[in-house]
Amino acid sequence: MPSSWTATRIEQRAGGGFPDLFLTIDGLPVLAELKVANYSHVKLRPAQIAFIYAHSAKNGLAFVLASSPDRRKPVFWLIKGSEIMNLAQDPRPENHGSRFESVEDLFEALRAATLEHYSLRLEALRPCGPAALRPPVEPCGPAGAFLLGEAE
Numbered sequence: 001m002p003s004s005w006t007a008t009r010i011e012q013r014a015g016g017g018f019p020d021l022f023l024t025i026d027g028l029p030v031l032a033e034l035k036v037a038n039y040s041h042v043k044l045r046p047a048q049i050a051f052i053y054a055h056s057a058k059n060g061l062a063f064v065l066a067s068s069p070d071r072r073k074p075v076f077w078l079i080k081g082s083e084i085m086n087l088a089q090d091p092r093p094e095n096h097g098s099r100f101e102s103v104e105d106l107f108e109a110l111r112a113a114t115l116e117h118y119s120l121r122l123e124a125l126r127p128c129g130p131a132a133l134r135p136p137v138e139p140c141g142p143a144g145a146f147l148l149g150e151a152e
Helices: 048-059 081-089 103-125
Strands: 006-011 021-025 026-037 062-067 078-080 097-102
Touching: 021 103, 026 048, 026 103, 048 062, 048 081, 062 081, 062 103, 078 081, 078 103, 097 103
Parallel strands: 026 062
Antiparallel strands: 006 021, 021 026, 062 078, 078 097
16 A cells, blocks of 8 residues: 555444445545455445445545455456445446556556545635635535536
8 A cells, every 4th residue: 555545444343334444545535345356246235335325425435446356366446436326236346447457556546536536526616716806605616606506
């Protein structure tokens, strides 16, 4: 794991659906559900699906990180939380995520997806124009019109 990241394994005895791992990637929070894709299928419990769906629907960042059980020639998949309902319907990770042959490539893609997610969210909330000319809370970017009630 890159040195600028931290990872905390979340221990759950009751099973509430909260993902297995809390990551900070370059200081940005990420949730990850860890799975082994047995027979090329990822099994998710209803509580896991519900949590990741609700979190992603509110622009939270979550992923399913799946790996093949073969330790000699591992394969990894990175599946965005926004794909959770599709994964629940069709549990084959290759139909919903990106495939990687090395954990290093997986980490690189996870970092890129994290930075893209937060860049888009922050851009949507960025104030417009010179500081002296804008109202203090006026957002711009793609979500600006929506936040101001001007969306079609």
